[in-house]
Amino acid sequence: MIKFENAAFEYIRRDEEGNVEGITRALDNVSVHIRRGEFVAVLGANGSGKSTFAKHINGLLTPEEGKVYVNGLDTSDENNLLKVRQMAGMVFQNPDNQIIAQTIEEDVAFGPENMGVPSAEMQQRVDEALERVGLLAEKYNSPNRLSGGQKQRVAIAGVLAMKPECIIFDESTAMLDPAGRREVIASAHELNKKNGITIILITHYMSEAVDADRILVMNHGKIVMDGTPREIFSKPEELKEYKLEVPGITEFAYRLRKAGAPMPACILSEDEFMEAIYNAGKAGRLNR
Numbered sequence: 001m002i003k004f005e006n007a008a009f010e011y012i013r014r015d016e017e018g019n020v021e022g023i024t025r026a027l028d029n030v031s032v033h034i035r036r037g038e039f040v041a042v043l044g045a046n047g048s049g050k051s052t053f054a055k056h057i058n059g060l061l062t063p064e065e066g067k068v069y070v071n072g073l074d075t076s077d078e079n080n081l082l083k084v085r086q087m088a089g090m091v092f093q094n095p096d097n098q099i100i101a102q103t104i105e106e107d108v109a110f111g112p113e114n115m116g117v118p119s120a121e122m123q124q125r126v127d128e129a130l131e132r133v134g135l136l137a138e139k140y141n142s143p144n145r146l147s148g149g150q151k152q153r154v155a156i157a158g159v160l161a162m163k164p165e166c167i168i169f170d171e172s173t174a175m176l177d178p179a180g181r182r183e184v185i186a187s188a189h190e191l192n193k194k195n196g197i198t199i200i201l202i203t204h205y206m207s208e209a210v211d212a213d214r215i216l217v218m219n220h221g222k223i224v225m226d227g228t229p230r231e232i233f234s235k236p237e238e239l240k241e242y243k244l245e246v247p248g249i250t251e252f253a254y255r256l257r258k259a260g261a262p263m264p265a266c267i268l269s270e271d272e273f274m275e276a277i278y279n280a281g282k283a284g285r286l287n288r
């Protein structure tokens, strides 16, 4: 569904006279193929190019070299831009910056209204979208009193009302408390499983990437790792080179294993950890 072919993008900084002060190659020859219905987490240190990558998926930015295709449509072709933007919606970091209307209903209607969706269809789209994120009952209320997690769910509904095939979450949980983070991640997984929406989840929290189908790791504008969570998190030393850490429980199990404890190669959750301990105990390997 999404195809990057040697895509590159540079930001050019200029001083007041317009002289070039510096060039950042924020996307550096990226080639990657994301299939329809995949749940892909994107990890990388600050400034590694994650947001620039995300903005190429919905045509907010277009590559200076190479190509990006969404559903076969070349994002560099201006005639495709409206379609590309409608296909891939974005949920950003700050919930407050994304709320613009007086009622939740109006807020969710904003995107599709701009797309020219007829008002007869609008009501249904808004209701469906709010239903899917569990906020239909709040429809006529003001968004201002909602929690951070609820505000992000309103933002998700706004994207859903445009009937996207793909939703990109650009650190959409970064400003939320743990409960809010769980709400947003649960919504992302549900939309992926129930509605087959392709999810690109950019996050700083390793634990949020554990349940993805696939993880991409970015460093200096390049995709440097691409694999399942188990493949990626079984390489804590390589991740450290990119200023990333594995989830706490994974690190703990990894250290135990290095110290000679009977642990499988990569533990991703507390449940897996408990199971490994239980199995080792049953096999009598913990009695020494």
Ligand code: ADP
Pocket (backbone or CB within 6 Å): 011, 012, 013, 024, 025, 026, 044, 045, 046, 047, 048, 049, 050, 051, 052, 053
């Ligand atoms: P991330 O989302 O992983 O933090 P970004 O894609 O935002 O990374 O940024 C990648 C690089 O491009 C960084 O070095 C950043 O400083 C630079 N950059 C991002 N946006 C701009 C901009 N508008 N102008 C100049 N440089 C930018």
Ligand code: MG
Pocket (backbone or CB within 6 Å): 050, 051, 052, 170, 171
């Ligand atoms: Mg970013």
